[in-house]
Amino acid sequence: MNKHKRHEILSRLQAQNPKPETELHYNSPFELLIAVLLSAQATDVSVNKATAKLYPVANTPETLLELGVDGVKSYIKTIGLFNSKAENVIKTCRILVEQHQSQVPENREALEALPGVGRKTANVVLNTAFGWPTIAVDTHIFRLSNRSKFATGKNVDEVENKLLKNVPKEFKLDVHHWFILHGRYICTARKPRCGACLIEDLCEFKDKTSD
Template sequence: MNAQKRLEIFTRLRDENPAPKTELEYASPFELLVAVTLSAQATDVGVNKATRKLFPVANTPQAVYDLGVDGLKGYIKTIGLFNSKAENVHKACRLLLDLHGGEVPEDREALEALPGVGRKTANVVLNTAFGHAAMAVDTHIFRVSNRTRIAKGKTVRQVEDGLMKHVPKAFLVDAHHWLILHGRYTCKARKPECGRCLIEDLCEFNEKREYLD
């Protein structure tokens, strides 16, 4: 895919949704960190249902730590892998208190040192909470990037690096959200809705004609 096509794709996505946001509900970098940690192999809808009960009771590292692991489990037990997630969030809260004064660090290495926080979660926090040009490649972004040929790659890291290289700089901060939303609602896994796709004429997906309405 050439640079002109990429520019037009992101121009259209921006024009349709000038201020894209995550569908996870949060009111602080810490709430976002917890929500993203809980979202692994879970839906945003499911995470939001749990955090709507959790955050009014505990939404700081100290408050969540004081709940204890079992207390935290009571709020997130509807989420997949809640046992291990509760352990990780509790341990992360302790480290935030001990090493960062109870604040979420604006630093990739420090974020990835927290239990349950990998590169993707760190990228989400850096991008969404702090406005960094970071690309958190989830299953939606991986699929959209490869299908459209915006950035091809066999691994998540290859796609991330390709997007960081090829997405026009003016769109880098918001590109993560546009691509996730496009993958979630239009460029779906089993049956992409090419017939109503905003960028169908620019997309280089070879099989898209099978899905036209």
């Protein structure tokens, strides 16, 4: 995969979707942070269903703290790993109140210090809420990057580093969203829809399908 192919891939994805957005529903950096924290090993659809009921009741660190762990659980029990996620939500809210004036910090180290927030979640928040050119590598991005040979790596860190190195500056802000959406709906895990793919001729995947 050379730089000319990569540039053309990104140009086509940009032309198809000039202003991509996350499919998680949120109205503030805090709502986004909690939604991303809840989305680990869960679908965005399941998270949105839960937060649609939770956020009208509690959408700030203080109001979530008032709900408590059991209160949060009652809203997110349809999401996988809801017990540990509820604990992390409450712990995170407490830290935000006590250490960050109830605001989501625009700082990688501070974000990654929050319970349940790893590098991927921090990258999503920094990119989507604050406009940083970070690239969060989830399962969709990892699969698409390796399958297409756009950025190969044995783990998410290797893929992230290669993407940061090989994605031109003008595409860095949006590539995270383009790749997630493409991996979610076109370059799917079990059987990629190569016949419906706008970058099929540029992709270096050997076992392409006709669908």
